[in-house]
Each structure stands twice: as C-alpha cells, then as structure tokens.
Amino acid sequence: MSWFSVSPVELDALRLSLWVALVAVALSLPLAVAMAYVLARCRFWGHGLLNALVHLPLVLPPVVTGYLLLVVFGRKGALGPVLEALGMQLAFTSAGAALAAAVMAFPLIVRAIRLALEAVDPRLEEAAGTLGASPIKVFAFVTLPLMLPGLVAGAVVGFAKALGEFGATITFVSNIPGETQTLASAIYAVLQVPGQEAAVGRMIVLSLLLSFGALLLSEILARKMVRR
Amino acid sequence: MSLDLDIHVRRGRFTLEVQVTAPAGVTVIFGPSGCGKTTLLRAVAGLEPVDHGKIVIDGSDMTEQPAHRRAVGYLFQEPRLLPHLNVLGNLKFAQRMGRQVRGQSFDEVIALLELDPLLGRAPFALSGGEAQRVALGRALLSAPKCLCLDEPLSALDQGLKHRILPYLERLRARTDIPILYVTHDAAEMARLANHIVLMQAGRSVLSGPAEAILSDPAAVPYLGVRAAGTVISGQVMAPDPTTGLAVIGFDGGQLILPELSQTKGHNIRIRIPAQDIVLAREKPRGLSALNVFEGAITQLHSGQGPGVMVQFQTGGTLFLARVTQYSAQKMELAVGQTIFAIVKATAFDPAGIGT
Numbered sequence: 156m157s158w159f160s161v162s163p164v165e166l167d168a169l170r171l172s173l174w175v176a177l178v179a180v181a182l183s184l185p186l187a188v189a190m191a192y193v194l195a196r197c198r199f200w201g202h203g204l205l206n207a208l209v210h211l212p213l214v215l216p217p218v219v220t221g222y223l224l225l226v227v228f229g230r231k232g233a234l235g236p237v238l239e240a241l242g243m244q245l246a247f248t249s250a251g252a253a254l255a256a257a258v259m260a261f262p263l264i265v266r267a268i269r270l271a272l273e274a275v276d277p278r279l280e281e282a283a284g285t286l287g288a289s290p291i292k293v294f295a296f297v298t299l300p301l302m303l304p305g306l307v308a309g310a311v312v313g314f315a316k317a318l319g320e321f322g323a324t325i326t327f328v329s330n331i332p333g334e335t336q337t338l339a340s341a342i343y344a345v346l347q348v349p350g351q352e353a354a355v356g357r358m359i360v361l362s363l364l365l366s367f368g369a370l371l372l373s374e375i376l377a378r379k380m381v382r383r
Numbered sequence: 384m385s386l387d388l389d390i391h392v393r394r395g396r397f398t399l400e401v402q403v404t405a406p407a408g409v410t411v412i413f414g415p416s417g418c419g420k421t422t423l424l425r426a427v428a429g430l431e432p433v434d435h436g437k438i439v440i441d442g443s444d445m446t447e448q449p450a451h452r453r454a455v456g457y458l459f460q461e462p463r464l465l466p467h468l469n470v471l472g473n474l475k476f477a478q479r480m481g482r483q484v485r486g487q488s489f490d491e492v493i494a495l496l497e498l499d500p501l502l503g504r505a506p507f508a509l510s511g512g513e514a515q516r517v518a519l520g521r522a523l524l525s526a527p528k529c530l531c532l533d534e535p536l537s538a539l540d541q542g543l544k545h546r547i548l549p550y551l552e553r554l555r556a557r558t559d560i561p562i563l564y565v566t567h568d569a570a571e572m573a574r575l576a577n578h579i580v581l582m583q584a585g586r587s588v589l590s591g592p593a594e595a596i597l598s599d600p601a602a603v604p605y606l607g608v609r610a611a612g613t614v615i616s617g618q619v620m621a622p623d624p625t626t627g628l629a630v631i632g633f634d635g636g637q638l639i640l641p642e643l644s645q646t647k648g649h650n651i652r653i654r655i656p657a658q659d660i661v662l663a664r665e666k667p668r669g670l671s672a673l674n675v676f677e678g679a680i681t682q683l684h685s686g687q688g689p690g691v692m693v694q695f696q697t698g699g700t701l702f703l704a705r706v707t708q709y710s711a712q713k714m715e716l717a718v719g720q721t722i723f724a725i726v727k728a729t730a731f732d733p734a735g736i737g738t
Contacts, residue, residue, distance in 0.1 A: 278459070278461075278463055279463055279465060279466075281430060281450075281463075282457070282459065282463035282465075283465070283476070283480065284429075284430075284449075284450040284451045285428055285430070285450055285451070285453075285455060285456065285457040285522070285525070286451075286456075286476065286477045286480045286521065286522070286525040287451050287452075287454070287477070287480040287525050287526075288451055288476075288480040289451050290451075292480060293451075296476065296480075297465060300467045301466070301467055
C-alpha cells in the first residue's frame with residue numbers, strides 16, 4: 156500500500172466528518188440567528204443567564220459537555236424515553252456526533268451573528284417600517300441581508316469548529332469506525348497504535364486540505380458580498 | 384385629505400400636548416430645538432408611543448395601528464437609504480412594501496424628483512442632496528396618506544438646500560396629502576408653509592395660515608425678529624417696459640424687483656422681513672426705493688425689546704414692519720393711521736422667493 160492510497164476507514168472518517176460538520180451547521184444556524192436576535196435586541200429578566208448558558212460549551216471542558224449530552228440524550232438520560240418513543244437514538248450514532256458538534260459550535264456561531272446584528276443600524280429598520288414593511292418583512296428584507304456577512308462568518312467558524320470537535324464527540328458517541336469516527340477521532344485512534352505514521356500523515360493532510368478549503372470558500376463568499 | 388391630531392406624550396419631565404389639524408398642503412411645525420417637534424412627528428408615524436390622544440389620518444383612526452400600517456411617509460434628517468440596494472432597489476422596496484392604495488405611479492415620482500440619472504447608483508455614491516431626494520421619492524412611492532418631513536434639509540449646506548427646495552415646492556403643488564414639515568429655518572418656512580404651527584415647550588402656541596401667522600405681531604416672540612415678516616403671494620407680470628425690472632402683482636399693488644428667474648404668469652411667494660421695511664407718515668418723494676405702499680395700521684405691538692412691530696394692511700395683504708420704540712413715539716404711530724411703507728427692491732431674501 157503506497158503512502159497516497161487512502162484506506163476505506165480513512166475515507167469513511169473523512170466523509171463522516173464532512174457530514175457531521177454540515178449537519179451541525181445547518182442545525183445550529185437558524186437557532187443561532189434566533190438566539191442572537193434575542194440576545195442582541197430583547198431585554199428581559201434572565202438575559203445574562205441565557206447568555207451564559209449559550210456560552211457554556213465554549214468554556215466547559217469538552218468532556219464535560221459530552222458527559223452532559225449523555226445525561227440528557229443518552230438511552231438512560233433525561234430525554235432517553237422520549238427519543239426512544241420517537242424511534243431515535245443519539246448516543247453512539249452519527250446523528251449524535253452531529254448534535255455534539257452542533258452544541259460545541261453553537262456559541263461561536265451565535266457570537267458572530269450577534270456582532271453582525273448589533274452592527275445593523277436600527278434606524279434603517281425604522282425607516283423600512285414607515286414604508287409599510289411589517290416587522291417580519293423588515294427582518295427578511297433589511298436586517299437579514301445587512302447581517303449576511305456575519306452569518307457567513309458564523310457558518311464558517313461553526314463548520315471549522317464542528318470539523319475539529321473531538322472531546323464532546325468521543326465522550327457522547329464514542330469512536331466507532333464507519334458510524335461515529337470522524338477524522339479527529341480516527342487520528343486519535345491511529346495514534347494509539349505504533350507504526351501508523353503513514354496513516355496519521357495522510358489524515359493530517361486531509362484535515363489540512365479540508366480546513367484550507369473551508370477558509371478559501373469563506374473568503375470567496377465574503378468578497379462576493381462586499382462587491383454587491 | 385386631512386390630519387387630525389390630539390397627542391399627549393410624557394417622557395420624564397417633558398410633556399408634549401398638541402392639538403393640530405393639518406389640511407392638504409404644507410403645515411410647518413416651527414419652534415426651538417427641544418420643543419417636541421420631532422416627537423410630534425414620530426408620534427404621528429407610530430414611531431413614538433402616545434400616552435393618550437387620537438391620530439386621525441384621512442378620516443381613519445390610526446392611534447392603535449403600528450407604524451407599518453399607518454401609511455405615513457417619513458423623511459428623516461438623514462436619508463436612511465438601504466445600503467444593500469441601489470437607488471432603484473430602494474424605490475422598488477417602498478413600492479413592494481407600500482400599501483397598494485392610490486400609489487403615485489413610479490414614472491411620475493421619478494419625473495417629479497428627476498431621479499432617472501441616479502437609478503443605477505449605490506446609496507454611498509450619492510451626494511447628500513441626491514440621497515435625500517431619493518429618500519423623498521421612496522417615501523412617496525410607499526403610497527402615503529400623509530408625509531412627515533423632519534428637518535429634511537438640515538444636514539445639507541446652503542447651496543444644496545436651494546436646489547432641493549424647488550422639488551418640495553413642486554411636490555406641494557402636485558399632491559393633495561397633508562405634509563407636516565418640521566424646521567427651525569425661517570426662510571424655509573416662509574417658502575414652503577401653507578399653514579404654520581408655532582410650538583414652544585411641548586405645546587402649540589399659535590397656528591393658522593402662513594400669511595396670517597408670519598405677519599402677526601403676536602407671533603414675533605416665537606418666530607424671532609428675523610423670521611417675522613410679510614409673505615406676499617402674487618403673480619409675475621410683464622416686465623416694466625421702460626426699466627426692464629421685474630413686476631409682481633399682488634392684492635394691494637405691484638412690487639418691483641431687480642430680477643427674477645420665474646417667467647410671466649407664474650405664481651410666486653415673496654418674503655419681506657419686518658426689519659427691511661421703512662415707515663413714513665407722509666408720501667415720500669425723491670427716494671431711490673422703488674416700492675412704496677400706502678396702508679392703514681391694524682396693530683401695534685411692543686415687546687420686551689427695543690422694537691415695535693407694526694402691522695398694516697394694503698389691499699388684502701397684511702404687512703409687518705419693525706421700527707424702534709423711539710421712532711414709533713416720534714412718529715406718533717396709532718392704529719387706524721395711514722402710513723407709507725418703503726421696501727428696497729434689493730432687500731428681498733432670495734431664499735424667500737418661491738412658487
């Protein structure tokens with residue numbers, strides 16, 4: 156086997172990593188927009204608490220986040236029976252890996268979107284209102300387009316975070332090749348075995364390519380938006 | 384169409400209590416800063432909550448309606464164009480969001496404000512005056528039943544102001560919706576106002592037709608000495624055949640001006656500041672001034688200052704002149720007296736000449 160031939164296990168890990176990251180971003184993005192809106196625009200009792208809660212995965216050791224996910228979503232967790240009734244299982248499945256990645260990426264996405272939202276001039280929204288736009292239309296046609304760069308930045312940061320997520324993932328869904336083994340956990344697994352330098356090197360190159368590609372894509376998108 | 388307002392707003396120590404009826408045409412809200420002019424406009428547009436009162440626009444009670452259902456077009460001090468859309472996009476946005484009632488046609492608004500050359504431009508590539516013109520067009524395209532203009536020219540320099548004012552005059556001539564116009568610029572007020580509401584400390588102290596308010600001695604303390612004066616509505620006549628000077632006919636005589644951009648037959652409004660009129664008890668002779676009007680004193684009003692405001696009537700026009708207390712005493716001015724007013728042809732404030 157030459158250095159360049161990627162094994163099926165490694166390919167699976169790559170495919171799974173991409174899937175997990177994309178699903179995680181797709182899941183968190185709408186929720187993050189709503190959360191950013193609430194945090195940036197609404198003033199209510201418990202605002203600080205909610206803000207802290209959103210940021211918790213950022214400051215908690217990922218292992219703790221993973222464990223808490225098990226406690227809530229595990230088969231014997233708080234929501235276990237509910238999930239079972241729905242015919243869903245999250246612990247030790249790829250869906251669970253996506254959930255773990257989404258939870259870890261969420262605070263970063265919220266932060267990016269909130270910054271963009273706070274930069275939107277409320278006077279423009281007010282003006283749109285006097286032109287007959289309802290609050291929903293104001294959000295869709297004024298606020299959203301104006302915060303789009305922040306939205307893209309949030310998505311890219313979230314994607315990168317989800318791609319590299321390791322601690323919470325391995326705690327919540329373990330490291331099952333073909334099911335929950337992402338690039339990060341595959342590298343970890345291979346590193347445990349001596350004489351696997353070639354495999355490690357290949358996957359590190361894959362990781363590099365993936366991350367670099369994501370950065371490039373975000374750069375292109377950002378440029379396109381500036382040109383508009 | 385008209386606007387009936389009864390607005391009560393309390394914000395800490397500030398209270399706004401205003402009852403105003405604004406008919407079609409421009410109603411200028413004039414007063415010092417902090418007197419509640421902008422709060423009044425924002426309350427009309429639904430941008431400022433009202434403690435109690437009634438806001439009736441074109442016969443329908445809008446008091447409980449949110450801003451986007453009020454059909455009040457609002458022109459802010461700054462243009463507030465949407466930066467992610469170009470000029471055409473901003474105009475189309477108003478049309479799409481606007482109430483589909485009685486909307487002015489797109490081409491009409493474009494022609495009125497001469498927006499055609501700007502359509503493809505981005506908001507940041509517009510000058511202040513152009514941007515404000517686009518913002519006005521955008522407000523018109525949202526099919527408003529009432530327009531609120533909140534010091535729309537205050538951010539522009541003097542030269543730009545004079546280029547925008549004709550557009551506002553044309554708008555006034557073409558539309559039959561009430562326009563509330565907030566300003567603290569007396570020349571702007573004299574040019575645009577059909578009606579005037581004078582405000583002070585959250586209350587309307589005096590209101591009525593523009594000509595009556597501007598020449599009312601009682602209004603002088605609120606208008607300021609510089610703003611008080613006569614507004615003559617007249618028509619441009621044929622130029623004087625011997626001198627070539629411009630002639631304006633009005634109810635009470637003829638006014639001679641050195642030059643005029645408007646041509647014969649145009650309706651015109653001219654403001655003569657009270658301090659630019661000289662009074663005489665006898666018909667003056669051998670004067671260089673071209674305009675001498677004979678009138679009867681209708682009111683004398685001495686304020687706290689050294690001046691006396693003298694209102695007199697010539698034909699159907701009320702004039703206002705300001706003289707010193709000393710002159711008034713020496714001339715023994717009294718109500719009912721016949722008086723001669725001398726106006727220098729070069730005294731006309733070009734900013735005060737409008738259509």
